[in-house]
Amino acid sequence: MRLGQKSLERNSRNKPNITKANSLLCPTCCVEYVEVEFDFEVDGVILHSVKALRCPGCDEEVFSPEQHEAIRKLIIDSIEF
Numbered sequence: 001m002r003l004g005q006k007s008l009e010r011n012s013r014n015k016p017n018i019t020k021a022n023s024l025l026c027p028t029c030c031v032e033y034v035e036v037e038f039d040f041e042v043d044g045v046i047l048h049s050v051k052a053l054r055c056p057g058c059d060e061e062v063f064s065p066e067q068h069e070a071i072r073k074l075i076i077d078s079i080e081f
Helices: 005-012 065-079
Strands: 034-042 045-054
16 A cells, blocks of 8 residues: 555545536545626626526535636626726
8 A cells, every 4th residue: 555545434424425627526535616796796786697606515615717717797897998
């Protein structure tokens, strides 16, 4: 057994391996994030139906790089004249 492998096995022993390829896991819960939509306010600009990733275990919300870029474009479009 390589150094550190025992620790890795102990930490993941009770975690089911049911994630999809390229899925993101919550670092706190080791649970796959699910995609959600909600209204979001940034600097006084209200964005509707913003997509994000939410952990079903701890409710932490994060944005994927693609979601972040979409939000950036929405903000730019909303402040342009």
